[in-house]
Amino acid sequence: MNALSYPAVDTAADAASHRPLLDVSGVTLQYKTRDHLVTACYRVDFQLFQAERFVLLGPSGCGKSSLLKAVGGFLAPVEGAIRLNGHAVTQPGPDRMMVFQEFDQLPPWKTVKQNVMFPLLASGKANRREAEEKALDAIAKVKLTKFANSYPHTLSGGMKQRVAIARAMAMEPDVLLMDEPFAALDALTRRKMQEELLQLWDDVRFTMLFVTHSIEEALVVGSRILVLSPHPGQVKAEVNCHDFDLASTGSPAFQSTARRIHTMLFADEVEAQGSTGA
Structure with a gap:
């Protein structure tokens, strides 16, 4: 048996007959600046089922990263609710692990293996032997076995991000953020x-909530996409993209879907320019 043992679900359609793993209902998020109270997103709804690859897509400032932080328990909604496995999300927890854009999340004094083991040991989820087993399995899955004893400064940016993914995956979270x-x-x-x-x-077959502002990446990585409007982010549409992958990016269907999403994202801007005669 693999050290990483996620429940297997063949398709999102299979999962859809069950209750959602993650339920985001009417969520409004705000944050304060020096002079203003800013609404990041407004009354956002979506559901995420087990083993889905769900993408939050929108322009900069639409609140997609804020939504991810709220699911992670780092930001509390001012309106609405977030539930994971039927329980309200009120604080961070090992059932939701985050992979960030930056590469500086890895302590430089720890080897790759030690970095992956660290959250397992710190959370008490595994003893040292179990943590090492899970870490090595996760490292193998991201194809870094040869670098298990290397330090972060010797790795490329892509390799560092693989370590970050392995560290999160080793915790076997309910949702990978x-x-x-x-x-x-x-x-x-x-x-x-x-x-x-x-x-x-x-x-x-893990469950993933992925944030991007790239339409092509959303279509490649996701099985479903939630398209958010410009600030404050509101739901514009939900797009099913199960049939797309890296090999299909040049296909007419892929390009047509990408154009449709582009139109959704920029319809408000085009309308505003038209109303002002721009």
Whole structure:
């Protein structure tokens, strides 16, 4: 048996007959600046089922990262509710692990293996032997076995992000939260990481909530996409994209769907320009 043992669900359609794993209902998020109270998103609803790859897509400032932080328990809604497995989300927990865009989340004095083991030991979820077993299994799944004893400063940006993913996956969270994890990578490395993420999902079938502002990435990585309007973010549409992958990016269906989402995202801006004669 693999050290990483997520429940297997063949398709989102299979899961749809069951209750949602994550239920975000009427959520409004706000934060304070020096002079203003800013509404990041307004009355957002969505449900995430086990083993789905769900993407929050929208322009900068639409509140998608704020929504991810709220699901992680780092930001409390001023309106609405977030429930995981039927329980209200009120604080961070090991059932939701976050992968950030930045590469500086790895303590530089710990090896790859030690970095992956650390949250398992700190949370008390595993003893040292169990933590090492789970860490090595996760490291193997992200294809870094040869670098298990290397330090972060010797790794490329893509390799560091693989370590961050392995560290989160080793905890076997109910939901893996990914905040534009590949945005800082060059185009070729980003595409490679998308490919490896999808392969990892095929192997493990984890549940993922992924944030991006790239339409192509959303269509490749996601099985469903929630399209958010410009600030404050509100739900514009939900798009099913089960049939797309990296090999289909040049297909007419992929390009047509991408254009449709682009129109959704920028319809408000075009309308505003038309009303002002711009």
